[in-house]
Amino acid sequence: MRILFMIPLVGSLLGCVVLAFSMLVGSAPQQAAGAAFAIGMGVLPYVLVRSIMFMNGRTATQNADLIVAAIHRTAAAQPALHTAPQPEPNKARHIRFD
Numbered sequence: 001m002r003i004l005f006m007i008p009l010v011g012s013l014l015g016c017v018v019l020a021f022s023m024l025v026g027s028a029p030q031q032a033a034g035a036a037f038a039i040g041m042g043v044l045p046y047v048l049v050r051s052i053m054f055m056n057g058r059t060a061t062q063n064a065d066l067i068v069a070a071i072h073r074t075a076a077a078q079p080a081l082h083t084a085p086q087p088e089p090n091k092a093r094h095i096r097f098d
Helices: 002-022 028-055 060-077
Strands: none
Touching: 002 028
16 A cells, blocks of 8 residues: 555656646646646546545544554654753752852
């Protein structure tokens, strides 16, 4: 199932390339057609993957739970990105003014 997530990624990247090249052509109708084609390249693979996931029998809640679990695994693997250094308790420095 993980390979299915690559399909929308590749489709959206190709859509970005098509959109960039379609803006280089001269006429507005050609630019609009290129933009529509680029959007289709990004949206259609996403819809395909979502429909396959739906046919697989997972609900939206189960998919959300899988996403949250993946985020927690990533956070556990890289704790330095998510935690700020904490001050040591009871180590306050007292300044005396005489």
